[in-house]
Amino acid sequence: MSTLDTLRARLEPVGQSHVLKFWETLDPAQRDALTNQIESIDWAALPRLVEQYVRNKPAFALPPDVQPAPYLPVDPGAKSRPWDRAAAKAKGEQMLRAGQVAAFVVAGGQGSRLGYEGPKGCYPAGAVTGKPLFAMFADAILGAYDRYGVHVPWYIMTSPLNHDATLEFFAAHHFFGLPRESVRFFMQGVMPSLDIATGRVLLASRGEIATNPDGHGGSLRALHASGSLADMKQRGVTAISYFQVDNPIVNLLDPVFLGLHAGAGGAAAPSSSQMSSKMIPKAYAEEKLGLFCAHGSGPRKGRVEIVEYSDLPMDLQREKLPDGRLRFLAGSIAVHVLGREFVERLNTDAAFELPWHRAEKKIPCIDPATGEPVRPAANNGVKLERFVFDALPMCEHSVVLETDRVEEFAPIKNAEGQDSPQSSRQIQTERAARWLEWCGVAVPRKTDGTPDCVLEISARTASTREELKAGAGLPRAIERGQRLAL
Numbered sequence: 001m002s003t004l005d006t007l008r009a010r011l012e013p014v015g016q017s018h019v020l021k022f023w024e025t026l027d028p029a030q031r032d033a034l035t036n037q038i039e040s041i042d043w044a045a046l047p048r049l050v051e052q053y054v055r056n057k058p059a060f061a062l063p064p065d066v067q068p069a070p071y072l073p074v075d076p077g078a079k080s081r082p083w084d085r086a087a088a089k090a091k092g093e094q095m096l097r098a099g100q101v102a103a104f105v106v107a108g109g110q111g112s113r114l115g116y117e118g119p120k121g122c123y124p125a126g127a128v129t130g131k132p133l134f135a136m137f138a139d140a141i142l143g144a145y146d147r148y149g150v151h152v153p154w155y156i157m158t159s160p161l162n163h164d165a166t167l168e169f170f171a172a173h174h175f176f177g178l179p180r181e182s183v184r185f186f187m188q189g190v191m192p193s194l195d196i197a198t199g200r201v202l203l204a205s206r207g208e209i210a211t212n213p214d215g216h217g218g219s220l221r222a223l224h225a226s227g228s229l230a231d232m233k234q235r236g237v238t239a240i241s242y243f244q245v246d247n248p249i250v251n252l253l254d255p256v257f258l259g260l261h262a263g264a265g266g267a268a269a270p271s272s273s274q275m276s277s278k279m280i281p282k283a284y285a286e287e288k289l290g291l292f293c294a295h296g297s298g299p300r301k302g303r304v305e306i307v308e309y310s311d312l313p314m315d316l317q318r319e320k321l322p323d324g325r326l327r328f329l330a331g332s333i334a335v336h337v338l339g340r341e342f343v344e345r346l347n348t349d350a351a352f353e354l355p356w357h358r359a360e361k362k363i364p365c366i367d368p369a370t371g372e373p374v375r376p377a378a379n380n381g382v383k384l385e386r387f388v389f390d391a392l393p394m395c396e397h398s399v400v401l402e403t404d405r406v407e408e409f410a411p412i413k414n415a416e417g418q419d420s421p422q423s424s425r426q427i428q429t430e431r432a433a434r435w436l437e438w439c440g441v442a443v444p445r446k447t448d449g450t451p452d453c454v455l456e457i458s459a460r461t462a463s464t465r466e467e468l469k470a471g472a473g474l475p476r477a478i479e480r481g482q483r484l485a486l
Helices: 004-014 028-040 043-053 085-097 133-148 163-172 218-225 228-235 255-261 340-348 388-394 421-438 465-470
Strands: 101-106 154-158 183-187 190-192 203-205 211-213 239-244 275-281 291-294 304-307 330-339 357-361 381-385 400-402 454-456 483-485
Touching: 004 028, 004 043, 043 381, 085 133, 085 255, 101 133, 101 218, 133 154, 154 163, 154 218, 163 183, 183 218, 183 228, 190 381, 211 381, 218 228, 218 340, 218 388, 228 340, 239 255, 239 340, 255 275, 255 330, 255 400, 275 388, 304 388, 330 340, 330 388, 340 388, 421 454, 421 465
Parallel strands: 101 154, 101 239, 154 183, 275 400, 454 483
Antiparallel strands: 190 211, 239 330, 275 330, 291 304, 291 330, 357 381
């Protein structure tokens, strides 16, 4: 354990010695906790970050001559960019059978916005069964074992806020039938929150530094710092399937997507990618989705980048093609495949370091002079975070694949309205209805065309309509008002 003198020696050269102002008032447990916090922070890097992101406010710059990013259409036979679905699927299945794929979920959030106290991954999301999100993802991994005979390793990034509760939840549910050795948990990193006027670290209390999660981009650093990347390498993993915890119908081990990432898509996707992404067409110009764009000129010409909807001028977002479609159409759903070696390079090569993003926030803290609580009425702090999609422009090759939002995107973010539990259940039901109808099952529908029933298809039963048809035991018809889980 560091002594008070060694702690001061870290803090004073970077102008942060106020962190120890109340040391003498702390009990031994509080001193130990503060010491652990201090030792976990990279203080040497802090002056540069303060200069770049607090004293200065970096301005976002659009890619030069910004263009819509090219993407592979959901229909592989489309005239615009045809691709070989069968070859991609065969390659992806080969990767799965060879144990070259890992699943990676970012699950550091709480369900508080949903009125749920606990890790968001524990939230009951199944339209019929009320299965927790974690259980729905476990079903997909178990389904891959049924089909390919390999236990896909699952890496789960938690946060200091929910780590212990997540582990307890998995233990209470016996890891949902997964081998315990194939599931690995690790915590997201945090950054100190900074005073917007001075750049000094804010104190949450007399014995605690105010911190914030380092963003979903920090997940790539956490993979490395936790030893998870080394574990993947030892297992022979070459491709990491990245997804977020709030989407219960994500196709998290999609062999077609994996094969395209590996360069098996034919002429439209001839090279293996460092990072690949799925997109859905924006429903309307103002929809709040990040957009896949490309550099039209400059040293990164042709490189793909995601531009936040708030950063792309609305006149560009409203531009339309002659056929009436939006010109900037490709919206991100935060589903990616990353090469393991690429993630290793992001963590070990300074030229590939992800940038930080500045967010101004109201951060409760204490007055460093008096120790009295401060409840700010205006933004008093800067939080720094990284975004995983900032790795895209560093890729020599990247694939963007279109998917149908009903097939793969039913997020649960809000208590009501769009992206709520209710809207997710509706999408789960609509997807299941489409699959069943494609298999020849009669599904009752209301006058507005929506299913007159509630349906849920486990990812262990099927991850595609083709897998559902290949299975057994489908009913001939669904009754009105029926609640059915398959």
